[in-house]
Amino acid sequence: MVDHLHSLRQRRRKRRAETPARGGADQRVAVIGLGRFGSSLAGELMRRGWDVLGIDTDARLVQRYSDSLTHAAVADCTEAEALRQLGVHEFTSAVVAIGNDVEASILVSSNLLEAEVPNLWAKAISRQHGQILERLGVHHVVLPEHEMGERVAHLVTGRMLDFIEFDDDYALVKTVAPQVVTGMPLGESQVRRRYGVTVVGIKRPGEGFTYATADTVVQKGDVLVVTGKTHAVESFAELS
Known part of the structure; x- marks a missing residue:
């Protein structure tokens, strides 16, 4: 796992070095959770020319979207070390697109805030869930179904x-x-x-x-x- 993550970071650095800057803007984003919402979001960001790292605990989902995303990885982002090894703390934008697992959504959001990711979005499945995320300090909370x-x-x-x-x-x-x-x-x-x-x-x-x-x-x-x-x-x- 560690070797895979190290290789992933090396490939990302190589791609970043080979890709010209787009107007000086950092167009890299980590999308955590590749369910219907996360995969749709990741696909649209790719279409708009962004460098997308898709992450999920489900290896089948990661395999499904690995060819359509810039990078894809199997990892449990409730563990801060997994985020660190993936280099997510280097990104200026991240989206927590986890579905019905409220506890995982909160833990991952907390880890990203601890990593000081400057622009953090998180999906909420209820107003109560959204309020918790806002109290944590998540910069943008969305309730897509509501x-x-x-x-x-x-x-x-x-x-x-x-x-x-x-x-x-x-x-x-x-x-x-x-x-x-x-x-x-x-x-x-x-x-x-x-x-x-x-x-x-x-x-x-x-x-x-x-x-x-x-x-x-x-x-x-x-x-x-x-x-x-x-x-x-x-x-x-x-x-x-």
Whole structure:
């Protein structure tokens, strides 16, 4: 195991030396946990040109993704020494993508924080799990199932085409333009004053998105990108 890890670190150093820097940014990331979430994330990061080290305790998962990732290793990252031997402390970014094992998620996150990884993301499976990770000091906590559930609920129950909510009760919505704002410039319809939202983009059928201005005339069938407080954008999207 130690020989394998030593060889892995040597290969990573060689690849790093041979690969030109991308604008000075360190585009290396360790993804710990290669289940559905972790493997999907790792694959997308690879597609975007990142150097990805995938780690899991399941040798079958590691074997499955070994050819599609920059590096892959079988290791138990609840042990701080395993992280050290893999050189994860040298990375500026790491993602704890462990599934239902809350204890392992917490232990691995603690080890990465102890190793002073500057940019740590961790998946949580519940709000309570997320709160624990935040108290540990994890920089970014994501609840993919919960957040996707909320997002889909907004799409199913309303006229929204897409919905993204941020932590401070602020949201961005894509919706078909309500009739009450069509046929006139945005400045004249006074969307911000009347509805408490800002239209930042507009898309006409068959055209691409463009920035919206006060002089933009909204037409029937236009798709708008709207921002504002969550309750305000929800109400705006429900207008007829």
